[in-house]
Amino acid sequence: MFAWLGHSWRLLRVAATLARYDVLLPSEYYERYPVSLQATHTLLHVFAKRRRGRSVGERLAKALERLGPAYVKVGQFLATRPDMIGVTVAQEMGRLKDRLPPFSRTVALDTINAELGGTEELFAGISEAMAAASIAQVHQAIVPRHGVVAIKVLRPRIEKKLAKEMAALRFLAQGIEFFSPQSRRLEPVQFVDTVAAATERELDLRLEAGAAAEFREVAEKDGYLTVPNIDWARSSKRVMTLDWIDGTPLTDSRALDKAGADRSALAIAITRGFLAAALDYGFFHADMHEGNLMYGKDGKLWIVDFGIMGRIGHKERRYLAEILYGFLRRDYRRVAEVHQEAGYVPDKFTVEEFAQALRAIGEPIFGKTADGISMSRLLLQLFDVTHMFGMHLRPELVLLQKTMVQVEGVARALDPQHDMWTASRPIVERWVKRELGAEAVTRRATEELGQGFAAMRRLPHTLAALEAAARKVSTEAPREERKWYQMPAFWLGLMAGAVLALILTAGGASEAPAPQPAPQPARTEQMIARPVAPPASPEAAGGEAAPDVAPPAPLEETPP
Numbered sequence: 001m002f003a004w005l006g007h008s009w010r011l012l013r014v015a016a017t018l019a020r021y022d023v024l025l026p027s028e029y030y031e032r033y034p035v036s037l038q039a040t041h042t043l044l045h046v047f048a049k050r051r052r053g054r055s056v057g058e059r060l061a062k063a064l065e066r067l068g069p070a071y072v073k074v075g076q077f078l079a080t081r082p083d084m085i086g087v088t089v090a091q092e093m094g095r096l097k098d099r100l101p102p103f104s105r106t107v108a109l110d111t112i113n114a115e116l117g118g119t120e121e122l123f124a125g126i127s128e129a130m131a132a133a134s135i136a137q138v139h140q141a142i143v144p145r146h147g148v149v150a151i152k153v154l155r156p157r158i159e160k161k162l163a164k165e166m167a168a169l170r171f172l173a174q175g176i177e178f179f180s181p182q183s184r185r186l187e188p189v190q191f192v193d194t195v196a197a198a199t200e201r202e203l204d205l206r207l208e209a210g211a212a213a214e215f216r217e218v219a220e221k222d223g224y225l226t227v228p229n230i231d232w233a234r235s236s237k238r239v240m241t242l243d244w245i246d247g248t249p250l251t252d253s254r255a256l257d258k259a260g261a262d263r264s265a266l267a268i269a270i271t272r273g274f275l276a277a278a279l280d281y282g283f284f285h286a287d288m289h290e291g292n293l294m295y296g297k298d299g300k301l302w303i304v305d306f307g308i309m310g311r312i313g314h315k316e317r318r319y320l321a322e323i324l325y326g327f328l329r330r331d332y333r334r335v336a337e338v339h340q341e342a343g344y345v346p347d348k349f350t351v352e353e354f355a356q357a358l359r360a361i362g363e364p365i366f367g368k369t370a371d372g373i374s375m376s377r378l379l380l381q382l383f384d385v386t387h388m389f390g391m392h393l394r395p396e397l398v399l400l401q402k403t404m405v406q407v408e409g410v411a412r413a414l415d416p417q418h419d420m421w422t423a424s425r426p427i428v429e430r431w432v433k434r435e436l437g438a439e440a441v442t443r444r445a446t447e448e449l450g451q452g453f454a455a456m457r458r459l460p461h462t463l464a465a466l467e468a469a470a471r472k473v474s475t476e477a478p479r480e481e482r483k484w485y486q487m488p489a490f491w492l493g494l495m496a497g498a499v500l501a502l503i504l505t506a507g508g509a510s511e512a513p514a515p516q517p518a519p520q521p522a523r524t525e526q527m528i529a530r531p532v533a534p535p536a537s538p539e540a541a542g543g544e545a546a547p548d549v550a551p552p553a554p555l556e557e558t559p560p
Helices: 002-020 027-032 033-046 056-067 069-078 088-092 106-114 160-179 181-186 188-202 206-221 253-258 261-281 316-328 330-341 350-366 375-388 395-414 420-436 438-476 486-513 525-527
Strands: 125-133 136-144 147-154 237-243 247-249 283-285 292-296 300-302 309-310
Touching: 002 160, 027 033, 027 247, 033 069, 056 069, 056 088, 069 160, 069 188, 069 309, 106 125, 106 147, 106 237, 160 188, 188 206, 206 237, 206 261, 206 283, 247 253, 261 283, 261 300, 261 395, 261 420, 283 395, 300 316, 316 330, 316 420, 330 350, 395 420
Parallel strands: none
Antiparallel strands: 125 136, 136 147, 147 237, 247 292, 283 309, 292 300
């Protein structure tokens, strides 16, 4: 009872703040409201203190900053759900800088002393807070024989405060799902649980340090992004020490120009750095806004703050490879089939219906120049299709899509002429070649063969377990009460039949004629290496039309 009252009071405070910033029922959408909501909006507008010229996303970000750390974190995750708040608002929310008033240096020193056992032996000097965020703040310090470092310190009592606010938000999400059946497709309770789980991980800076170290290994392989090194000896649950980056944040446009930064090169590095990490290694930085990116004095592009990271499994990356390849070949039926094979589309819809919807998205792309295609607009159309077909959203894919939109926004802010398709071409080429080419077929065949041998090795243990279970049943039940399925002879016969069937199946497979491979063009690598940018007309390219060559069919996975 008291918990319910506490949640309600906190939510009333939230509603009042949102109304004050005119984001509870924004004026921009007044014409779409029914009469009852228009009347409510008119009443709320009396209390609103809206500044002219600010967009919905900017006002919402300000309101969440006003509400405190938990809501700033919710705002950061709302930016990952353009399906819920719209692509434009999500982009504006993605620039939520998370700038909050710092806590005192004395409290920070007390935390460092409690966690590391003293500051005099570890640090030569600790500055005032250089930056303050919702969960922690950063100080500058000097380490003897090492140099300048950054110390990240958690806010005091942040765990209890976040727990209370997250409980209230989950209470709200449960109410939304109960009163609005249409909202269940977006799974608001699962969304709040995802935010709470990610926030809980951020409250242990050892986990963030681990993510930073892992991402450093990934980033070093291509060199597009640079990650500071973690000082493990001076890091703990509430304190993390890492290299200090001497450079200019991408938020300061004038300082970038003064430092002589090549904006075009930075935009390309951001795009390729994100795609290389996500597609090649399945691990990517999921909060790539300008505040987390810095142009160092060494000319490198540095990235910081590893609280929100994304992962995507090998199977999902393979599905994405086939989906991308199908779009580029305009094979919408194959794209629809891959969606169904992956379980993304409910069974009540046919492949033909979904392929028709995908065609409506893909066809407008072709014939346009690459810089005329907006990833944001394309993503919004894809979300409309998911709503139409009742598709439940996959958290890992939504985070990937959100980061793609965020990366596009940052890159084009640096270079308005940035062509994301051309910039991503070398990354996508090697990705498609690896996932759909001969190398991928060989690798999958090897993996499946290994799984088959592993299953054969487990067979004796499985049979022994069945025999032991049969003996246990036979000894526990009196002979006169045993059923036919309790007899040892039945289980031994069943095991013998399973072994015989396995032998016959293996023999039949070995005697069956090997399937003849479909004829392929002689220069497959050149064909696979071209599906990145949508095909333009010969006149737009300024040259003669290339001879038509049919692209290879997508490679299908052989069942084990």
